Amino acid sequence: MKNTCVFLTICALFAGCQSNKKQYYEKHLVFPEGSTIEQKVEMAAHLTPTPQQLAWQQLELTAFLHFGINTLTNREWGDGKEDPKLFNPTQLDAEQWVKTLKDAGFKMAILTAKHHDGFCLWPTATTSHSVASSPWKDGKGDVVKEMKEACDKYGLKFGVYLSPWDRNASCYGNSPEYNKFFIEQLTELLSNYGEIHEVWFDGACGEGPNGKKQEYDWDQFYKTIQKLQPNAVMAIMGDDVRWVGNEKGYGRETEWSATALVPGIYSRSDSINTVLGLKNKSEDLGSRALLEQATELFWYPSEVDVSIRPGWFYHREEDDKVKSLSTLVDIYFKSVGYNSVLLLNIPPDTRGLIHENDAKRLQELAQYISHTFATDYGKTSHEKITGKEGDSFEINITATTPVNTLLLQEDIQNGQRIEAFTVEASINGVWEKISEGTTIGYKRLVRFDDVIADKLRVTINRTRADFSILRTGIFYANPIIEKSEEAQNSVFTPQECLIGDKEAVEAIDKKIETAIYSDGLSPILIDLGKIRSIKGFCYTPVQEGNTDGTIFHYNLYQSNDGKEWKGIILNGEFSNIKNNPIPQFVTFGKVLETRYLKLEPIEEINGNQKTSIAEFSVVIP
Numbered sequence: 001m002k003n004t005c006v007f008l009t010i011c012a013l014f015a016g017c018q019s020n021k022k023q024y025y026e027k028h029l030v031f032p033e034g035s036t037i038e039q040k041v042e043m044a045a046h047l048t049p050t051p052q053q054l055a056w057q058q059l060e061l062t063a064f065l066h067f068g069i070n071t072l073t074n075r076e077w078g079d080g081k082e083d084p085k086l087f088n089p090t091q092l093d094a095e096q097w098v099k100t101l102k103d104a105g106f107k108m109a110i111l112t113a114k115h116h117d118g119f120c121l122w123p124t125a126t127t128s129h130s131v132a133s134s135p136w137k138d139g140k141g142d143v144v145k146e147m148k149e150a151c152d153k154y155g156l157k158f159g160v161y162l163s164p165w166d167r168n169a170s171c172y173g174n175s176p177e178y179n180k181f182f183i184e185q186l187t188e189l190l191s192n193y194g195e196i197h198e199v200w201f202d203g204a205c206g207e208g209p210n211g212k213k214q215e216y217d218w219d220q221f222y223k224t225i226q227k228l229q230p231n232a233v234m235a236i237m238g239d240d241v242r243w244v245g246n247e248k249g250y251g252r253e254t255e256w257s258a259t260a261l262v263p264g265i266y267s268r269s270d271s272i273n274t275v276l277g278l279k280n281k282s283e284d285l286g287s288r289a290l291l292e293q294a295t296e297l298f299w300y301p302s303e304v305d306v307s308i309r310p311g312w313f314y315h316r317e318e319d320d321k322v323k324s325l326s327t328l329v330d331i332y333f334k335s336v337g338y339n340s341v342l343l344l345n346i347p348p349d350t351r352g353l354i355h356e357n358d359a360k361r362l363q364e365l366a367q368y369i370s371h372t373f374a375t376d377y378g379k380t381s382h383e384k385i386t387g388k389e390g391d392s393f394e395i396n397i398t399a400t401t402p403v404n405t406l407l408l409q410e411d412i413q414n415g416q417r418i419e420a421f422t423v424e425a426s427i428n429g430v431w432e433k434i435s436e437g438t439t440i441g442y443k444r445l446v447r448f449d450d451v452i453a454d455k456l457r458v459t460i461n462r463t464r465a466d467f468s469i470l471r472t473g474i475f476y477a478n479p480i481i482e483k484s485e486e487a488q489n490s491v492f493t494p495q496e497c498l499i500g501d502k503e504a505v506e507a508i509d510k511k512i513e514t515a516i517y518s519d520g521l522s523p524i525l526i527d528l529g530k531i532r533s534i535k536g537f538c539y540t541p542v543q544e545g546n547t548d549g550t551i552f553h554y555n556l557y558q559s560n561d562g563k564e565w566k567g568i569i570l571n572g573e574f575s576n577i578k579n580n581p582i583p584q585f586v587t588f589g590k591v592l593e594t595r596y597l598k599l600e601p602i603e604e605i606n607g608n609q610k611t612s613i614a615e616f617s618v619v620i621p
Helices: 002-020 037-044 051-057 069-073 094-103 143-154 175-191 218-228 269-276 288-293 325-333 356-372
Strands: 028-030 061-065 108-114 157-162 198-201 233-236 296-299 302-307 340-345 385-387 392-396 403-410 418-427 430-437 444-451 455-463 467-475 496-499 516-519 524-540 551-559 566-573 584-604 610-613 615-619
Touching: 037 288, 051 233, 094 108, 094 143, 094 356, 108 143, 108 198, 143 157, 157 175, 175 218, 269 288, 325 340, 325 356, 392 467, 403 418, 403 455, 418 444, 430 444, 455 467, 524 551, 524 610, 551 610, 566 584, 584 610, 584 615
Parallel strands: 061 108, 061 340, 108 157, 157 198, 198 233, 302 340
Antiparallel strands: 028 296, 385 467, 392 455, 403 444, 403 467, 418 430, 418 455, 496 524, 516 610, 524 584, 524 615, 551 566, 551 584
């Protein structure tokens, strides 16, 4: 009887231990109906990434390579009518691409295997609109294969971008037929090139050649990836990796990987996100206020994409517009340092090489990052720190030297928990507040003014559960002094501008922060004052705030008397202007003599009957 009692006591103790063990939720959780905010916060604190998501986050710096028929036609978005014979990059060297990226510290490279024009960089069996119909390597080349082999040689992970929108495929818009066509292309890419680590879909969707709107079968796309490449993460239109919401390269200061935003591949996403008022661009994706309304939560970390040049594909006229080192460093701190992965686009040029200017800037960025983080002045940087809300911990500084950067990393394998923190420095024995922040997540880089201190103190002001800091670090980031910003096009600002029948001085005041709006698709009339030689024009959309009226498709006309008009560009397109609202430089290919220009909107970015413009200028020889 005594032994039986001992056995029952042990069983009871074991059961008690099991009941006190916290439940973790991998990738997704559903809040039980009637959950209190306290219960939701507790559950949110125990939402964790999958092993694939964790491995992806640890890459930190990845590369995009936009390359294809657009490279040879000097366009951002092709229309699918391009002649494959135009594709003949005579010096294409995938090893040069990958070695350049490897030397610059990148851990993965993603290739645009097919963009919206439908031109495939591999010899697909699904269409003749591919490299197999080009003169490059007598139609026997395969860009995907060459890049994958180069990635394997230099130890980079490899990903593919496959555009769901296809402006060439005749079956696009016939949803069942095109979905089958697309899955065949996806199957080729995921079956014939070894391991693929990331599959990148955007949500672009237009009218098909048959005038029908395509409905993508995201569920089948996802199942195809799961079957053929189960270790790959599915990005953007997937539930593994989330688009940050802009193409400027900047993440949020408060960046939750545990978010209430429902991934777009789920049929319920539109209805639930609408009720919550959420979209990729929302500032708040995971606060307690949002948790109160949410019924489910996803581990859905942010990827920040940006191009090293103004455009995404290579354009010779942008050779002198490669982003400055200071801009790229700022992007690095506000992406990788804001709990995101940076996906930096470096487009190979018409030769099939990464241009010298891009390669030089990448090397400068790599040297700057390496130098900045080579010396850690924190004495206990690799010691794990745990605690409760309100707890503080100190980090001793090993040298009497200026510091200006603090690295903090949560142990996200246990969840993302910290909501607010404060940083103080002990200067001559007196504690002074030098910074504060909100979320930390996988990595937070906190920048502050140069200080000479003997230690820093971090106070966790608010957390969702006991916190766990995996690593800290204290560094000094040198200031960057540059001779000048990137060179601009040689432009001329017109003397007079009308939008519809009213003056538009805001469009010619050389201030991109001012703008003018008009109801309806109103033509923009430009007077250069006299007949001038011009080789192009620049339309600058509204940069911030109300972007209604941004022109997507347009006609452009010229006139010497303001009465008789001749078309220069008909049904032109400011490609990707909605996501990347940069100044839109358009060159004519020849010099024109004219006094008047008329920019006639055909379609606004959201299909509204409005027109807006921040600046208009002409490009002169």
